[in-house]
Amino acid sequence: GQQVMQIPQYQHVQEGEDFTTYCNSSTTLSNIQWYKQRPGGHPVFLIQLVKSGEVKKQKRLTFQFGEAKKNSSLHITATQTTDVGTYFCAGFFGNEKLTFGTGTRLTIIP
Amino acid sequence: DAGITQSPRHKVTETGTPVTLRCHQTENHRYMYWYRQDPGHGLRLIHYSYGVKDTDKGEVSDGYSVSRSKTEDFLLTLESATSSQTSVYFCAIRRVGDTEAFFGQGTRLTVV
Numbered sequence: 001g002q003q004v005m006q007i008p009q010y011q012h013v014q015e016g017e018d019f020t021t022y023c024n025s026s027t028t029l030s031n032i033q034w035y036k037q038r039p040g041g042h043p044v045f046l047i048q049l050v051k052s053g054e055v056k057k058q059k060r061l062t063f064q065f066g067e068a069k070k071n072s073s074l075h076i077t078a079t080q081t082t083d084v085g086t087y088f089c090a091g092f093f094g095n096e097k098l099t100f101g102t103g104t105r106l107t108i109i110p
Numbered sequence: 111d112a113g114i115t116q117s118p119r120h121k122v123t124e125t126g127t128p129v130t131l132r133c134h135q136t137e138n139h140r141y142m143y144w145y146r147q148d149p150g151h152g153l154r155l156i157h158y159s160y161g162v163k164d165t166d167k168g169e170v171s172d173g174y175s176v177s178r179s180k181t182e183d184f185l186l187t188l189e190s191a192t193s194s195q196t197s198v199y200f201c202a203i204r205r206v207g208d209t210e211a212f213f214g215q216g217t218r219l220t221v222v
Contacts, residue, residue, distance in 0.1 A: 042200060043213050
Protein backbone atom coordinates (compact mmCIF):
# COMPACT_ATOMS: atom_id res chain seq x y z
CA GLY A 1 0.00 0.00 0.00
CA GLN A 2 0.89 3.64 -0.06
CA GLN A 3 3.36 4.36 2.67
CA VAL A 4 5.36 7.19 4.11
CA MET A 5 8.21 6.08 6.32
CA GLN A 6 10.37 8.20 8.56
CA ILE A 7 13.67 7.53 10.23
CA PRO A 8 14.73 7.52 12.92
CA GLN A 9 11.71 6.71 15.07
CA TYR A 10 13.34 8.31 18.11
CA GLN A 11 16.24 10.72 18.50
CA HIS A 12 17.79 11.94 21.71
CA VAL A 13 20.20 14.84 21.36
CA GLN A 14 22.10 17.13 23.67
CA GLU A 15 20.83 20.68 23.61
CA GLY A 16 22.80 22.57 20.98
CA GLU A 17 23.38 19.55 18.76
CA ASP A 18 21.86 19.23 15.32
CA PHE A 19 18.97 16.94 14.42
CA THR A 20 17.77 15.46 11.14
CA THR A 21 14.75 13.35 10.27
CA TYR A 22 14.23 11.67 6.92
CA CYS A 23 10.99 10.92 5.13
CA ASN A 24 10.52 8.45 2.28
CA SER A 25 7.41 7.85 0.22
CA SER A 26 6.54 4.71 -1.70
CA THR A 27 5.39 6.86 -4.61
CA THR A 28 6.11 10.27 -6.11
CA LEU A 29 4.34 13.08 -4.30
CA SER A 30 2.92 16.30 -5.69
CA ASN A 31 4.01 18.07 -2.54
CA ILE A 32 5.14 17.26 0.95
CA GLN A 33 4.24 18.84 4.25
CA TRP A 34 5.83 18.85 7.66
CA TYR A 35 4.00 18.99 10.98
CA LYS A 36 5.14 19.25 14.57
CA GLN A 37 3.35 17.75 17.54
CA ARG A 38 4.36 18.91 21.00
CA PRO A 39 4.03 16.36 23.83
CA GLY A 40 0.35 16.04 24.73
CA GLY A 41 -0.68 18.24 21.83
CA HIS A 42 -1.96 17.93 18.32
CA PRO A 43 -0.05 18.15 15.02
CA VAL A 44 0.54 21.66 13.74
CA PHE A 45 1.49 22.52 10.18
CA LEU A 46 5.03 23.82 9.69
CA ILE A 47 5.64 24.08 5.96
CA GLN A 48 4.93 22.73 2.49
CA LEU A 49 7.40 21.90 -0.27
CA VAL A 50 6.24 21.59 -3.85
CA LYS A 51 9.15 21.72 -6.31
CA SER A 52 11.70 19.04 -7.00
CA GLY A 53 14.89 19.83 -5.07
CA GLU A 54 13.23 22.65 -3.15
CA VAL A 55 14.88 23.90 0.04
CA LYS A 56 13.12 26.13 2.55
CA LYS A 57 14.29 27.56 5.83
CA GLN A 58 12.47 28.66 8.94
CA LYS A 59 15.03 30.10 11.35
CA ARG A 60 16.99 27.04 12.55
CA LEU A 61 14.86 24.58 10.55
CA THR A 62 15.81 23.55 7.00
CA PHE A 63 13.42 21.52 4.88
CA GLN A 64 14.38 19.77 1.66
CA PHE A 65 12.36 17.97 -1.01
CA GLY A 66 14.19 15.34 -3.04
CA GLU A 67 14.81 15.56 -6.76
CA ALA A 68 12.50 12.61 -7.44
CA LYS A 69 9.85 14.05 -5.09
CA LYS A 70 9.79 10.81 -3.11
CA ASN A 71 11.85 11.85 -0.13
CA SER A 72 12.31 14.80 2.15
CA SER A 73 14.29 15.85 5.18
CA LEU A 74 14.02 18.24 8.09
CA HIS A 75 17.21 19.49 9.71
CA ILE A 76 17.31 21.49 12.92
CA THR A 77 20.51 23.37 13.73
CA ALA A 78 21.55 23.86 17.35
CA THR A 79 18.51 22.30 18.97
CA GLN A 80 16.74 24.01 21.83
CA THR A 81 14.37 22.63 24.44
CA THR A 82 11.48 24.20 22.55
CA ASP A 83 12.18 21.81 19.65
CA VAL A 84 10.98 18.83 21.68
CA GLY A 85 8.16 16.94 20.01
CA THR A 86 7.30 14.57 17.21
CA TYR A 87 7.88 15.64 13.63
CA PHE A 88 5.74 14.22 10.85
CA CYS A 89 5.95 14.47 7.12
CA ALA A 90 2.77 14.06 5.08
CA GLY A 91 1.73 13.78 1.47
CA PHE A 92 -1.30 13.29 -0.69
CA PHE A 93 -2.04 9.98 -2.33
CA GLY A 94 -4.75 10.98 -4.76
CA ASN A 95 -6.33 14.38 -4.38
CA GLU A 96 -7.75 14.01 -0.91
CA LYS A 97 -6.04 11.16 0.95
CA LEU A 98 -3.59 12.95 3.26
CA THR A 99 -1.18 10.32 4.53
CA PHE A 100 1.26 10.92 7.36
CA GLY A 101 4.63 9.39 8.02
CA THR A 102 5.49 7.34 11.06
CA GLY A 103 7.02 10.34 12.80
CA THR A 104 10.30 11.05 14.59
CA ARG A 105 10.17 11.83 18.28
CA LEU A 106 12.85 14.30 19.33
CA THR A 107 13.99 14.48 22.92
CA ILE A 108 16.42 17.15 24.09
CA ILE A 109 18.89 16.49 26.89
CA PRO A 110 19.57 19.81 28.66
CA ASP B 111 -6.56 27.83 15.99
CA ALA B 112 -9.11 26.56 13.52
CA GLY B 113 -12.62 26.05 14.85
CA ILE B 114 -12.51 22.33 15.32
CA THR B 115 -13.79 20.48 18.36
CA GLN B 116 -13.61 16.82 19.22
CA SER B 117 -15.87 15.15 21.73
CA PRO B 118 -15.50 13.47 24.06
CA ARG B 119 -11.90 14.26 24.92
CA HIS B 120 -11.52 11.11 26.99
CA LYS B 121 -13.53 7.92 27.07
CA VAL B 122 -13.22 4.51 28.68
CA THR B 123 -15.47 1.83 27.30
CA GLU B 124 -15.88 -1.89 27.51
CA THR B 125 -15.05 -4.39 24.82
CA GLY B 126 -18.00 -5.05 22.55
CA THR B 127 -19.79 -1.77 23.13
CA PRO B 128 -20.46 0.76 20.37
CA VAL B 129 -18.67 4.08 20.56
CA THR B 130 -19.14 7.27 18.55
CA LEU B 131 -16.62 10.07 18.42
CA ARG B 132 -17.64 13.45 17.12
CA CYS B 133 -15.69 16.04 15.16
CA HIS B 134 -17.33 19.44 14.81
CA GLN B 135 -16.00 22.34 12.75
CA THR B 136 -17.11 25.92 12.37
CA GLU B 137 -14.87 26.65 9.37
CA ASN B 138 -17.07 25.22 6.62
CA HIS B 139 -14.08 23.26 5.28
CA ARG B 140 -14.89 20.58 2.74
CA TYR B 141 -12.42 17.91 3.75
CA MET B 142 -12.48 16.10 7.07
CA TYR B 143 -10.26 13.27 8.27
CA TRP B 144 -10.09 10.78 11.11
CA TYR B 145 -6.68 9.47 12.21
CA ARG B 146 -5.54 7.26 15.00
CA GLN B 147 -2.16 7.71 16.66
CA ASP B 148 -0.27 4.82 18.20
CA PRO B 149 3.39 4.56 19.25
CA GLY B 150 5.56 3.43 16.38
CA HIS B 151 2.82 3.90 13.80
CA GLY B 152 2.51 7.65 13.55
CA LEU B 153 -0.82 8.97 12.35
CA ARG B 154 -2.82 6.45 10.39
CA LEU B 155 -5.78 7.46 8.28
CA ILE B 156 -9.04 5.72 9.17
CA HIS B 157 -11.62 7.43 6.98
CA TYR B 158 -11.98 10.76 5.30
CA SER B 159 -14.74 12.86 3.79
CA TYR B 160 -14.71 15.13 0.78
CA GLY B 161 -18.22 16.45 1.22
CA VAL B 162 -21.58 15.79 2.81
CA LYS B 163 -22.34 12.08 2.51
CA ASP B 164 -19.10 11.59 0.55
CA THR B 165 -16.63 9.44 2.46
CA ASP B 166 -13.86 7.00 1.68
CA LYS B 167 -11.67 4.52 3.49
CA GLY B 168 -8.17 5.11 4.71
CA GLU B 169 -5.48 2.56 5.47
CA VAL B 170 -6.94 1.25 8.75
CA SER B 171 -10.70 1.37 8.24
CA ASP B 172 -11.62 -2.13 9.43
CA GLY B 173 -13.89 -1.96 12.48
CA TYR B 174 -14.76 1.69 11.89
CA SER B 175 -17.57 3.49 10.10
CA VAL B 176 -18.18 7.17 9.52
CA SER B 177 -21.00 9.49 8.66
CA ARG B 178 -21.19 13.07 7.48
CA SER B 179 -24.75 14.31 7.20
CA LYS B 180 -23.80 17.96 7.68
CA THR B 181 -20.75 19.93 6.58
CA GLU B 182 -19.78 20.69 10.15
CA ASP B 183 -19.95 17.21 11.67
CA PHE B 184 -17.95 14.07 10.96
CA LEU B 185 -18.75 11.10 13.18
CA LEU B 186 -16.53 8.08 13.73
CA THR B 187 -18.22 4.94 15.04
CA LEU B 188 -16.68 1.83 16.46
CA GLU B 189 -19.51 -0.67 16.06
CA SER B 190 -18.10 -3.10 18.61
CA ALA B 191 -15.03 -1.75 20.35
CA THR B 192 -11.98 -3.98 20.78
CA SER B 193 -8.86 -3.49 22.87
CA SER B 194 -6.83 -2.98 19.69
CA GLN B 195 -8.83 0.20 19.12
CA THR B 196 -7.43 1.77 22.25
CA SER B 197 -5.71 4.83 20.83
CA VAL B 198 -5.69 8.59 20.50
CA TYR B 199 -8.01 9.71 17.72
CA PHE B 200 -7.49 12.95 15.85
CA CYS B 201 -9.84 14.74 13.52
CA ALA B 202 -8.49 17.11 10.91
CA ILE B 203 -10.07 19.54 8.46
CA ARG B 204 -8.83 21.05 5.24
CA ARG B 205 -10.07 23.77 2.95
CA VAL B 206 -10.55 23.23 -0.78
CA GLY B 207 -7.46 24.41 -2.64
CA ASP B 208 -5.27 24.30 0.44
CA THR B 209 -2.98 21.48 1.51
CA GLU B 210 -2.62 22.46 5.16
CA ALA B 211 -4.68 20.41 7.60
CA PHE B 212 -5.87 21.68 10.96
CA PHE B 213 -6.23 19.23 13.79
CA GLY B 214 -8.55 18.91 16.73
CA GLN B 215 -7.29 18.36 20.25
CA GLY B 216 -7.72 14.60 20.06
CA THR B 217 -9.81 11.99 21.86
CA ARG B 218 -8.14 9.44 24.08
CA LEU B 219 -10.13 6.20 23.90
CA THR B 220 -9.46 3.25 26.16
CA VAL B 221 -11.20 -0.05 25.54
CA VAL B 222 -11.09 -2.37 28.54
